[in-house]
Amino acid sequence: MRPDAAALVAPAVGRDRVIAFDKRGGAAGVAGIVRTARAVREAGFDAAIAVQRSLRTALVLALAGVPRRIGFAGAPGAPFYHRRVVASGRHARDRLLSLVEGLDVPRPDPPPDPRLVVDPAASRAVATLLSEAGLAPSDRLLVVAPGSAWATKRWPAQRFGSLARALAPEFDAVAIVGAGGDAALAAAVVRGLSAGGGKTPLAIDLCGRTDTAGLVAAIERSGLVVANDSAAGHVAGALGRPVVSLFGPTVPAFGFAPIGPRVRVVERDLECRPCARHGGDACPIRTHACMESIEVAQVAAAAREALADPGPGIPAAGGVAARRTSGDRP
Numbered sequence: 075m076r077p078d079a080a081a082l083v084a085p086a087v088g089r090d091r092v093i094a095f096d097k098r099g100g101a102a103g104v105a106g107i108v109r110t111a112r113a114v115r116e117a118g119f120d121a122a123i124a125v126q127r128s129l130r131t132a133l134v135l136a137l138a139g140v141p142r143r144i145g146f147a148g149a150p151g152a153p154f155y156h157r158r159v160v161a162s163g164r165h166a167r168d169r170l171l172s173l174v175e176g177l178d179v180p181r182p183d184p185p186p187d188p189r190l191v192v193d194p195a196a197s198r199a200v201a202t203l204l205s206e207a208g209l210a211p212s213d214r215l216l217v218v219a220p221g222s223a224w225a226t227k228r229w230p231a232q233r234f235g236s237l238a239r240a241l242a243p244e245f246d247a248v249a250i251v252g253a254g255g256d257a258a259l260a261a262a263v264v265r266g267l268s269a270g271g272g273k274t275p276l277a278i279d280l281c282g283r284t285d286t287a288g289l290v291a292a293i294e295r296s297g298l299v300v301a302n303d304s305a306a307g308h309v310a311g312a313l314g315r316p317v318v319s320l321f322g323p324t325v326p327a328f329g330f331a332p333i334g335p336r337v338r339v340v341e342r343d344l345e346c347r348p349c350a351r352h353g354g355d356a357c358p359i360r361t362h363a364c365m366e367s368i369e370v371a372q373v374a375a376a377a378r379e380a381l382a383d384p385g386p387g388i389p390a391a392g393g394v395a396a397r398r399t400s401g402d403r404p
């Protein structure tokens with residue numbers, strides 16, 4: 075696994091081992107493929123399921139001599155697999171589960187939801203960070219994630235702050251999570267938080283101050299997560315936290331919406347959506363209406379719905395849908 079993904083999985087594997095494969099770092103190039111293949115060979119696997127479609131992963135598994143290799147039909151690495159499975163299902167979770175058929179194991183029905191285990195050390199470190207920032211153990215924490223790798227997938231950051239203020243009756247503090255490069259977004263969130271009357275929740279900027287395990291721990295501590303279509307929403311869903319996920323240029327029908335019992339998706343009904351498979355750096359029609367037209371009040375309503383007892387989706391007014399997501403109904 076990629077090192078950042080390995081950090082997500084490591085606490086759950088117990089006595090098993092995660093082999094990190096940093097294709098852009100220490101495992102780059104042919105030498106990296108050979109080195110990783112050696113580590114896989116030494117681990118002595120009986121079978122391998124390649125969830126990556128990549129040729130590089132297939133090469134690693136073939137060079138390692140894993141005797142039973144399973145992957146997706148049509149993938150670039152498919153010639154190196156012993157069994158090629160045709161992916162089926164609408165959500166990515168279901169398509170990945172197709173691969174167990176390559177082991178002659180029936181697909182679990184209903185499919186299990188993703189699940190994450192929190193690293194206790196990360197949990198302690200995040201508790202210390204939050205405490206030093208002024209959060210009391212009984213304080214209710216909202217987590218917002220204003221970042222995304224793609225500019226078009228970002229809801230205006232200031233609105234996350236306005237949202238936190240709107241949700242002040244429900245929360246005492248808001249933690250802003252993201253990478254170190256999200257500092258400007260975090261500052262915009264704080265500006266949004268400062269504007270207007272009423273109670274102002276405590277703002278805690280965690281951008282760049284947690285690693286992946288720390289992000290999981292911070293979300294585990296939260297009572298609600300509001301995020302763009304990005305990693306934080308998936309983590310929150312897998313932890314069973316209430317989460318509101320904001321979709322713009324992409325759509326849940328692509329199969330990548332967070333899964334969880336208390337997930338709500340907010341999205342605008344526009345003819346130009348979707349305009350990209352993964353998002354983009356600039357809106358092709360220069361309006362960015364998909365995100366700009368999502369109002370704070372609508373996200374706050376979805377948040378309150380997620381906080382309440384989960385139930386069937388409720389279409390919101392104004393062409394913005396707030397609905398519960400599950401893997402079989404993207």
Ligand code: SF4
Pocket residue numbers: 226322323324344346347348349350356357358359360361362363364365
């Ligand atoms: S074209 Fe539409 S969906 Fe794409 S970024 Fe612009 S407003 Fe959003």
